Amino acid sequence: MELAGAWQVSFPANLGAPATATLPRLQSLHLHAEPGIRYFSGPATYRKAFRASQPASGQRLFLDLGAVAVLAEVLLNGQPLATLWQPPFRLDITDQLKPGDNQLEIRVTNLWPNRLIGDEQQPAEHDYSGEAFGQKGGITAMPDWYVRGQPKPASLRVAFTTWQHYRQDSPLLESGLLGPVRLLMAARRAVG
Numbered sequence: 001m002e003l004a005g006a007w008q009v010s011f012p013a014n015l016g017a018p019a020t021a022t023l024p025r026l027q028s029l030h031l032h033a034e035p036g037i038r039y040f041s042g043p044a045t046y047r048k049a050f051r052a053s054q055p056a057s058g059q060r061l062f063l064d065l066g067a068v069a070v071l072a073e074v075l076l077n078g079q080p081l082a083t084l085w086q087p088p089f090r091l092d093i094t095d096q097l098k099p100g101d102n103q104l105e106i107r108v109t110n111l112w113p114n115r116l117i118g119d120e121q122q123p124a125e126h127d128y129s130g131e132a133f134g135q136k137g138g139i140t141a142m143p144d145w146y147v148r149g150q151p152k153p154a155s156l157r158v159a160f161t162t163w164q165h166y167r168q169d170s171p172l173l174e175s176g177l178l179g180p181v182r183l184l185m186a187a188r189r190a191v192g
Contacts (some may be wrong), residue, residue, distance in 0.1 A: 001180045001183045002180050003183070006022050006025070006049065007046050008048070009021050009046050011045075015040065016039060017036040017040040018190075021037060026181065028175060028178055033163070037179075041111065041114050042106070043109045044177075045108075047106075049121075052098075058184055059187050061183055061184070061185055062092055062185050062186060063091055063104075065181055066178060066180045066182070068176075069108075069176060070110050071085045072109075072177065072183055073175070074091060074105075074106055075104075077097055079124060081093065106181075110175040110176060111173060112116075113165070113170070114173055116159055116166045117166045117168070118158070119158060120166055120170070121165075123156070125155060134169070146160070162167070
């Protein structure tokens with residue numbers, strides 16, 4: 001059974017994304033029309049309710065997340081189950097499943113490049129010089145707020161880096177819960 005349809009997603013404050021969004025279907029965040037979501041980097045929390053019946057004796061129910069970019073922490077009915085960081089993104093949920101309504105929460109953390117590329121869409125705040133590996137180079141002077149040990153002032157750019165790793169036209173990475181998310185039934189059988 002595929003957990004298709006809309007998913008609720010929440011994002012942490014001060015990372016450029018809206019607090020919440022409804023995704024009509026799962027897809028990479030880098031394809032989203034909203035720039036705050038398209039360029040988001042950090043932990044995004046996906047939520048979905050579903051109904052299920054208890055598996056028959058000898059059967060196990062697995063949650064298969066499909067594709068994930070990059071790391072997923074899975075909670076079912078508020079109980080942490082596992083952190084998955086490589087395929088297959090699958091786990092046995094038989095013992096945590098409730099007959100009837102269940103609440104699934106998947107916290108997906110992606111990589112930082114999309115945020116840095118998103119920041120490159122904004123006016124430059126610092127000068128960079130030199131060039132290495134096809135990139136612009138290192139910062140020419142540390143900003144006063146940094147030297148004084150103060151927080152980064154609010155601006156259209158979310159991140160601060162001492163090296164300009166990406167350009168405005170650098171390709172974005174796949175990001176988030178890509179799916180399809182499915183419930184898979186399996187029967188235990190003796191071998192041999």
